[in-house]
Amino acid sequence: MMAVDIATIWAFIIAFAVFVYVVMDGFDLGLGILFPLFPAKADRDVIMNSVAPVWDGNETWLVLGGGGMMAAFPLAYAVLMPALYTPMIAMLIGLIFRGVAFEFRWRTTQSKRNRWDIAFAGGSWLATLAQGIALGAVLQGIHVEGRHYAGGWWDWLTPFSLLTGLALVVGYALLGATWLVLKTEGELRDKAYGLSWSLLFAMLGSIGAVSIATPFLHIQYAQRWFAWPNVILTAPVPIAVAAVTILLLRSLAKRRALLCRAWDQHVSLHRAAEHHHLAGGLAGEQSDLHAVRRRRAGAAHSRIYGVGLLGLPRQGEARERISLMPDKQNPGRSQRPLAQRLLWFAALWLLGVGTVAMLSFGLRLWLAPK
């Protein structure tokens, strides 16, 4: 067993911070990447507002990653940062433009608002590209002498790092599109569904391209990936990608993102609670009114139903009532509980790991019997 020391714990903390950062800030950077595709001002307002209260929290993970790395691995931090100088500076400048846009676009006069929309989109593109390029630059290796970076300031620029940069743009854009599926309704959501389709395939292509290119960078990658017993750890990754892809394809085909079920519940819950409130606590019996409301919601104003309430007082009660209500628009829709879905996912993962482990073990015995 690997000895668990403080460095290992910190490595996990930083890995966790980076992971959470990529997922969380990936959503809002992705929105910036998709911004040019949503020219209507009303759409843009909704998109911006869907992340306005959380974006700075998301970026805090980036600060934790940097601070944690300086604290726990100062030498790595000191070597990597100068090596990634240009991408890092570009990322910081991109984050400035997009970060201030959240408040600034409300403070400028209507005619000039587009300026901060451009800053938001351009900043998101720049920051994402820079992050992807930085990742590629680390993967392809950097020149170190003693305790210092010893390369030039353009060493990071290679076809591979550009590939990882573009791949990350596609990945974040997919996150952004699914976030919109999760958070909005109506035409905006329809468009997000369409984008998710094409972005999903674009991302699969990117994953494939980066995966094929990586083992050719250094022979060590190929050795590590395909050698026993490391293959136990690496093989589940493509299987998990395939599994998640199938899930996402299924959900998209049913026009329902994986997480979206919970969200649907949440939205209808909000509506019901609103009625509950308006109708004096008779939400359970107001289903006809609810249906009228929903039909109207399908029209132009539907997107304002991308709502969750911060302090919905009767959420607990409302949830029970709502889950009993039949969904009139999608009668066949099943509402599998979250735990069941997670179990299914875990089972799939374990099955994948098991299969690959057995296959590799068999392959090994066949190739080099002892």
Added chain:
Amino acid sequence: MFEGWDAVALARAQFAFTMSFHIVFPAFTIGLASYLAVLEALWLWTGREVFINLFNYWLKIFAVVFGMGVVSGIVMSYQFGTNWSAFSDKTGPVIGPLMAYEVLTAFFLEAGFLGVMLFGLERVGHRLHFVATLMVAIGTLISAFWILSANSWMQTPAGYALNADGQFVAADWLKVIFNPSFPYRLVHMVLAAYLTTALVVGAVGAFHLLRNQNLAGPRVMFSMAMWMATLVAPIQIIAGDQHGLNTLEHQPVKIMAMEGHYESHSDGAPLILFGWPNQSAGKVDYAVEVPKLGSLILKHSLDAPLAGLDTVPRKDWPPVPITFWSFRIMVGMGFLMLGLGLLSLLMRVRGTLYEQRLLHGFAVAMGPAGFIAVLAGWITTETGRQPFTVYGLLRTAESASPLAAPAVGSSLVAFVIVYFAVFAAGIIYILRLMAAPPHPGEQGPSHDVPTRTAGITPAAGVTSAAGITSAAGAAATEGAVR
């Protein structure tokens, strides 16, 4: 471009530039967050509408300033690595954890509750919203605690040991955190943040009083700000004096630079009021000085001997002209603030606080004084530490990254262009918000744009996303649901 330039000098220019822009925002948000908490507490306590109007008025400004503080702060946290990698390598085991604690204890607290504070007044109930405001205010103070601890350790390193790789490692964390200059610096900076905010609030109040003396909002905020100036300015001068004595004990060379004491004085050093420090000649040209007063202030004795820079090797000299003048600017601002506080007290006693136009004009002019003093103070303490990054132990020239001058030069130019474009726009927006007086029924940030009035996604973002992301956010949401 930049081929023949000194990469270290460029890196220092870049750090100074980005840091100077950054410090303005936290200095304002630390004070403003506490002011907002006070306003909301007063509103909950008295129920007077003017307090909630002022709260919502300043909350909009807070949102803009906070955003600029966040993005300029991310730059700072990465610049240690990009431009000062040797410093990061050597001091990372000490400075890094302090900054990681700042993120874990302060930033997540702020980020978790900021969404509630900005968009949640009508959604989570007033008491819970007050808790959110309080948490953001406390978060800014915790943040100040850790970052000033890290800076103070660089000024007066303590509790460390050196390992085989030449890295500083912590031997005693309590001594690292509570190093000798930290308590003084923390008090001095937090008071400075409060004074800065009070001066801005007072200037905005005075600006609107000059136009209309009967508006409730400007009257209340002007009165509150002037109380703050009256009470805190003298305390700040005392705190600054104590901080100076602490510096004399631990960083005597910095005091020599601040005072312009190139020469040693065996029986009573003069106080040089003004003059032009001549670094190459090693004396102050055109000096206007008061004999013996320097020793009286620093040693509390007329004839106490004081060593000068002539006792220090020239290669260890700080850039005296910058330290000397920035110190005088800071002190000058401090006494102007004291003057404003005393003048307002006099007018208050006479009962003409809201009518005295001259006082209002003075208060408007003093609006940016806090920022000037904060910047001058930081320039004093940071240049006074030179030529070291860790005082006496690690030289600035040995701290820099192995970068080519063109790389640093280009990034410096990029930062200058971007900062002036972006933050100038931000300051214009803030001034625009300040130009309109707070009116009855003032709405917070969630209501001043029509789409947000519909209660759209901000709340949704907090409710659902916070559940996924941070514990703080989740706690906020959980509390919100109950």
